[in-house]
Amino acid sequence: MVIIGTIAFIFAFRRYKATESGREVLDRLKLRMPVFGPLFRKTALSRFAGTLGTLLRSGVPILQALDIVSETVNNKIISKAVIDVQSSVREGESIAKPLSTHSVFPPMVVQMLAVGEETGAVDTMLEKVAMFYDNEVTAAVDSLTTLIEPLMIAVIGGAVGMAVIALYLPMFNIINLVK
Numbered sequence: 069m070v071i072i073g074t075i076a077f078i079f080a081f082r083r084y085k086a087t088e089s090g091r092e093v094l095d096r097l098k099l100r101m102p103v104f105g106p107l108f109r110k111t112a113l114s115r116f117a118g119t120l121g122t123l124l125r126s127g128v129p130i131l132q133a134l135d136i137v138s139e140t141v142n143n144k145i146i147s148k149a150v151i152d153v154q155s156s157v158r159e160g161e162s163i164a165k166p167l168s169t170h171s172v173f174p175p176m177v178v179q180m181l182a183v184g185e186e187t188g189a190v191d192t193m194l195e196k197v198a199m200f201y202d203n204e205v206t207a208a209v210d211s212l213t214t215l216i217e218p219l220m221i222a223v224i225g226g227a228v229g230m231a232v233i234a235l236y237l238p239m240f241n242i243i244n245l246v247k
Contacts, residue, residue: 088144095144099172107208112143113177114201116150121194130157146172163190176200 084090098108119140123133134154138147149170156166164182167173177197184193 092144092148099143099145103212107205107212108143109172110201110204110208112141112146113173114198114205116141116146117177117194117201118198121191121198124194125191130163149173 085094099105116137120133120137131154134150138150141147149172153166162185164178168178180193180197184190
């Protein structure tokens with residue numbers, strides 16, 4: 069029953085994840101996770117800024133670039149925000165103003181984009197944002213690695229201890245039976 073229940077749960081979870089609303093809920097949960105949420109957010113922001121900066125530097129029109137970025141950002145929440153920004157830009161607004169209405173984008177990203185729009189160097193500012201978040205992701209992964217190493221040593225030590233106890237416990241029982 070447990071195996072069948074597990075298989076059914078995995079099947080239902082994959083089906084739910086494939087739906088539009090399921091992906092949105094799971095991406096929202098990913099961004100709100102206690103330890104890994106900020107890491108997912110920084111990774112998505114780095115991908116957003118790097119891709120948009122590269123596309124703009126290559127001469128791709130802004131609306132097309134935003135459309136491509138919304139598909140490549142790999143997070144439904146940020147993708148919806150980019151689509152909202154795209155519709156606002158289509159109506160004549162700047163990029164920074166609609167970005168500020170979404171809580172997914174931190175004020176630093178919005179300010180860097182605003183400065184880039186004023187100076188005419190949006191692609192340069194976006195690449196600086198992408199480099200900043202790449203460095204942040206690297207630092208976060210390094211710190212998580214240093215936290216996980218002692219935890220893994222403790223888990224492996226506990227497993228070895230349990231194996232030793234499991235081996236010696238029957239011997240102690242035999243010694244007690246022999247007496």
